[in-house]
Amino acid sequence: MEKGRRDITMNLQNYRQPELIKQVLNDLNEFKRAVTFMEVCGSHTMAIGHWGLRKLLPENIRLISGPGCPVCVTPASVIDELIKLKDITIATFGDLIRVPGTEQTLEQARALGANIKTVYSPLDALDLSKKQETVFVGIGFETTIPGIAYTILEAKKQNLTNFSVLPLFKLIPPALDALLTDEEVKINGFILPGHVSVVIGTDAYEFIPKKYGIGGVVTGFEPLDIVLGIKNLVEQIDNPGIVNEYSRIVTAEGNIAAKSIMSDVFEVGNAIWRGLGEIPGSGLDIRSEYAQFDALKRYDITIKNIEGNPACLCSSVLKGKIMPLDCPLFANICTPANPIGPCMVSSEGSCAAYYKYEK
Ligand code: SF4
Structure with missing residues (x-):
């Protein structure tokens, strides 16, 4: 194994030591109040399932999943609008092509002749646009958005005329704010997203304890990170705040350069979230200086709040109102091979995650 890789692996082992994890779990067993914490981010849901942590926690500490999966919170109408863009190349990250629209997925449309390409980076879409008119599907949270902003700046620099971005960006803090105003959502604390927080910093969440009197912890994705995060939430239950348990990469102010490139290219606007509806200030619009790269304007697209198959309970799953196992379609009609809703499609x-690890 090459040296750099060995160092990283050894480093990660520090966060996977069973004895340390057991010690934290023993401490958690001392806590007797019934609490519900939401892991906001889909990568945390996957990590919790992967490491089997949900089953190791005492029964009074319940974890529910939140809206932090970009594909899952994208309304079905987006798929319908993309399918209407005949004769134009649609470049998208892979997960989206299997998400059902109201009638078809992008994958089904591709089988019928639509020009849909999966890409690994917005820069791949930029390259495609040099040969054919291309729309890049701009889905993502604060982690992904700076790279897309950079791509738009690059398109302008290169005077590209065949490239545009469909801005479907979502911002996490306004979504958490909206979630907490829903009286049916009962949460005693948040496990806040690690990757998003690298960009926005922990200061972005300070409104949570101030406005709602509950705490949050930014943590990483290793098992020790996660159990320490939960212990932290338990410890601050009567004196809530925002704690950074992921200080090896997250700071209070975040990544200034990434935030600056985002605000150069985009301005805050509204966004429609599957399950949560339209949330003011939770999206980003392309600034007028870059209007030629705005697919909404270029193709006169309007995103509507349409959720797709009414039998799919993704909207309630995304708000933590039900667990995936509570959906009657889970694992019988709806499986990764035959997903009925986006929560079963996306990685x-x-x-x-529940299908893979907790079924
Ligand atoms: S199991 Fe399938 S149908 Fe049920 S909520 Fe999840 S994605 Fe929707």
Whole structure:
């Protein structure tokens, strides 16, 4: 094994030591109040399932999954609008192509002749646009958005005329704010997303304890990270705040350069979230200086709040109102091979995580 890789692996082993994890779990066993914590981010849901942590926690500490899966919170109408863009190349990250629209998935449309390409980076879409008119599907949270902003700046620099972005970006803090105003959602604390927090910093969550009197912890994805995060939430239950348990990569102010490139290219707007509806200030629009790269304007697209198959309970799963196992379609009609809703499609979807690890 090459040296750099060995160092990383050895480093990660520090966060996987069973004795340390057991010690934290023993401490958690001392806590007797019934609490519900939400892991906001789909990568945390996957990590919790992967390491079997849900089953190791005492019964009074319940974890529910939240809206932090970009594909899952994308309304079905987006798929319908993309399918209407005949004769134009649609470049998208892979997960989206299997998400059902109201009638078809992008994968089914591709089988019928639509020009849909999966890409690994927005820069791949930029390259495609040099040969054919291309729309990049701009789905993602604060982690992904700076790279897309950079791609738009690059398109302008290169005077590209065949490239545009469909801005479907979502911002996490306004979504948490909206979630906490829903009286049916009962949460005693948040496990806040690690990757998003690298960009926005922990300061972005300070409104949570101030406005709602509950705490949050930013933590990593290794088992020790996660159990320490939960212990932290338990310890601050009567004196809530925002704690950074992921200080090896997250700071209070976040990544200034990434935040700056985002605000150069985008301005805050509203966004429609599957399950949560339209949330003011939770999206980003392309600034007028870059309007030529805005697919909404270029193709006169309007995103509507349409959720797709009414039998799919993704909307309730995304708000933590039900667990994936509570959906009557889970694992019988709805499976990763035959997903009825986006939460079973995405590699960060709660239903997919429960299917893989907790079925
Ligand atoms: S199991 Fe399938 S149908 Fe049920 S909520 Fe999840 S994605 Fe929707």
